[in-house]
Amino acid sequence: MADTHTTTHAGLAHHFDDMEQQREAGTLGMWAFLVTEVMFFGGLFLAYILYRSRAPVEFAVASNSLNVTMGFINTLVLICSSLTMALAVYYSQVGKRNLIVLFLLLTMALGLTFLVIKGFEYHEKYVEHHIPVRFATYEFKWEGHAGAGGHEAASLPVDNGKVEMFFWLYFAMTGVHALHMIIGLGILATLVLMARRGRFTPDYHSPVELSGLYWHFVDIVWIFLFPLLYLVGAHLH
Amino acid sequence: MQVPVPFSPDQASSYSGQVDALYGFLCALTFLVGIVISLVIIYFAIKYRRRDETEVGKPIEGSTKLELAWSIIPFCISMGIFVWGASLYYKMYHAPGEALEVYVVAKQWMWKFQHLDGQREINELHVPVGRKVKLMLTTEDVIHSFFVPAFRVKLDVVPGKYSTMWFEPTKAGRYHLFCAEYCGTSHSGMIGWIDVMEAAEYQSWLSGGAGEGSLASSGEKLFQQLACNTCHRSDAQGRGPVLEGVFGKEVQFQDGQRLIADESYIRESIITPRAKVVAGFQPIMPTFQGQVSEEQLLQLVAYIKSIGAKSPGAASTNAQPAKPAPPQQ
């Protein structure tokens, strides 16, 4: 009877009995952590739902001023990054070191692309004075947006305060999301370094799997954010 | 239904006794449960005390019947208490139709009262005994809470909206008024008195009152001062809806929504006019936020109520105002 437990795996932590227990614990831990993230974002989504139900017109009109094209491209970028991440996980399961590194790097590149496009979007909002702050040198201004919304949108009466609320929620929600992406990039960078050193084998690749869970979660949050923030006023054309 | 309980304030309103009755019941229940369980514990603790170092207890797994019994019975009692409490609450928060109205504005750290007849009081409210009094409250700054222990009544005042409470004083006297929501440095100084007077005394107090005229007439003056009448008029130059007869009627808005015009709607229309635009009109009304105080808003509301004639709740599908009636004095 082959005894696979006498040789302790290099990656086995001292307090676990075996690799399977360690893996089980890690996976459950990551899922539990993601549940806490759902609750964290949940508060912001709640505020969004509340204020949107009170100001549907303002939200539609303000949403129209966002760059749907950039948002859509970002959505595609993130979906692709989830694909590359899944492939990285797959290759870590079969132990192809170079491919693990390749797909992790691709995921990072896509994540970075997302952030860069976001940066352009934020800049656009900054130039249009849509950032909802009031300082001596910079103030929020809303004069209606004759862009994508068209004439129908411009003629609706809007309460500027409520329009500002939309932008505030936009920046808060996408900002917190972007923060999670940046943290994700850090995690991926660490994984790349570990993969290059050959740390992942078919026997031990949980860090890749668990980071994959995190990355997919951040992606899913964006899937919810995109329609709720960008497509609200799509009917106003 | 006057059940006096120890360590309680005067029973000075129509529902003080009712609240005390529920409280008294709960006290008795607590006392009973506490005594019974304590006695059982003491009895078992003595009878089954450890007599020997190596003694162990008798292994008893449990009893599903007991568990069900002591889950279901407390639950049923709780539901009974719930119904009792909820029915009291419902009564407290549904203001009766006919009541003496007083408007209250809270601010750090005082209570400002405005009677419809024009009397203004600070930190002291005079009301007649035996009549229902309805308060409409708001605050100029932070959340406060209007608390009269003798009446067993309390309501938060929230900035940006009107809240309504009512009570019926049943005993003449002078009762504490407290602010019950922390509001800053002098929170504990934001106290006052409710003076409940016999009918005759109240009348004489009223007649010795303000020379400024009623709340509605102050509102009318403000209406002209702020040039509201330049748009809100019934001739060809009018660009806003006519306000005579509006109060208490159903209003339809541009987006198809409808509601009955009440105090909160009037206030909202002055502060954020674009929130609800009446169907058929342009969204050109400027906001008066920052130009009128909460008290002035109440005066305007009182004025518009006075030219409305009906109280809220009288719905009508006709969105157009009736023939303009002359403003009431």
Added chain:
Amino acid sequence: MRNRRNQRRLSNRVFMEIAEKVIPPRTHYLNATYGVKSWLLTTDHKRIALLYLASVTFFFFLGGLFAVGIRLELLTPKGDIVQAETYNRMFTMHGVVMIFFFLIPAIPAVLGNFLVPLMIGAKDLAFPKINLLSWYIYTLGAAFTVVAIILGGVDTGWTFYTPYSSTYSNGNVVLTGVGAFITGFSSILTGLNFIVTIHTMRAPGLTWFRLPLFIWSHYATSLIMILGTPVIAVTLLLLALERIVHIGIFDPALGGDPVLFQHLFWFYSHPAVYIMVLPAMGVISELVANMTRKNIFGYKFVAFASLAIAVFGFLVWGHHLFVSTQSVYAGMMFSILSYAVAVPSAVKVFNWTATLYKGSISYNTPMLYAFGFIGFFIIGGMTGLFLAALGVDVHVHDTYFVVAHFHYIMVGGTIMGYLGGMHYWWPKITGRMYPEAWARFAALVIFVGFNLTFFPQFLLGYMGMPRRYYAYPEEFQVLNVMSSAGASILGIGYLIPMIYFIWSMRYGPHASANPWGAFGLEWKTSSPPPTLNFEKTPVVTWEAYEFTPRDEMVVVSVRDVLDETLRPRPVGSE
């Protein structure tokens, strides 16, 4: 090697060692390694528990100092000892410090961290480094809060209601909020660790229904920690943004809703009170079972009651908003649900009481604390029924009635549970026994002091004295003086254990592996335990609290109880 001559056999399951001449283990977790680094960089859950013990004890006394200030000022109706602003900051910091830095972490992070792996036969928690990280996060959050206190504190009440906190207060709202925000992550990580550990690291044979009830309570608590704490995090974040950038989410002048803050705040803060009380209930279950030397009556019901409290606890937050202009119908829903959540708590009390029947009850200090807990919890819990009754709550909301209610639960409940647990597991944690006579005396002082402090407050509340009042009308003075007198007695009661616990670490008699003759895996290893907890991973073949083997168990009927109870007990029988 266990010295069998010093053992008494309680049953074929439990051996109790008599401390005639106890030889302590040579190496254990306390002396395995030396030096500051070995403590500050430890990943041993037992050492981390002691790091937390030091921190929470510091904050307990800091919060206590604020309480002293409050009760001194309230001796007289007029404000005379401090300024109003100072008083307002004192009660706020009392609440913030006690809740976030003492009550929420105390039992889970001290007793839970120490005992969870021991009770399930594991070598450590699932994520030891994250455990250490959670202590550092706690310390960072605590540092922010201490800085906030030094800079003058904040005066909004620990509830931070808007718009006062977001727009009007002159205090250090953001700094204090950041402190609480950071510390929340410590809570989340602890809860996460417990959940994963309990799921994946139980010893062979240790099925769910063989777990000690302490573990069930901590599992339920951990569920609340991970689900609820992120919400207060985002709420404090929103508050900070509102205060700094004036977005308007809570400011009506900018289109926001101040009552939204209350909903968001209480969505966490109500479950938070169950984070505070469930672990204490877990301790009480352990104390009652082991000090009566029998299984808890209705074990499964008690286990499920913990879960029920955790779940229902999330559904009742609106009972803090009955007079806030929340809809009347919403109020009714929350009131019904609040009664629903009271039932599992009551069930636990009944089960503990029933466990006493035919037990072998010891009167040592842990049991005294358990009795105290049950007594106080009955009063605290029943007064919760007053508050859930809508008609009564309108009158007593924001008065001293509420203050008395929650102090009965948090101090009369949680702190009694904490102290009971500390006394019970002190020999296991330190390898020393505390002096029993002094401990019983202190328990008595605490009991008397507590009742004298807080019972008058129920009366004050119904009479109409609002809370957070710096000065009050004359007619409330007598009860206030009683309360302050009680507080000084209570303070002394808390100081006494501090002194003798510290004394015992040096001079207390050595404790054996199982000085109480108790049941549980933690008592099967030495006192103090070795770093990796067990010499060999135990294999569990017994049920929870199986002082007597399974086949000798009986299912009792009410008739039996009455028969037995009314018949005098013969001498020398079981």
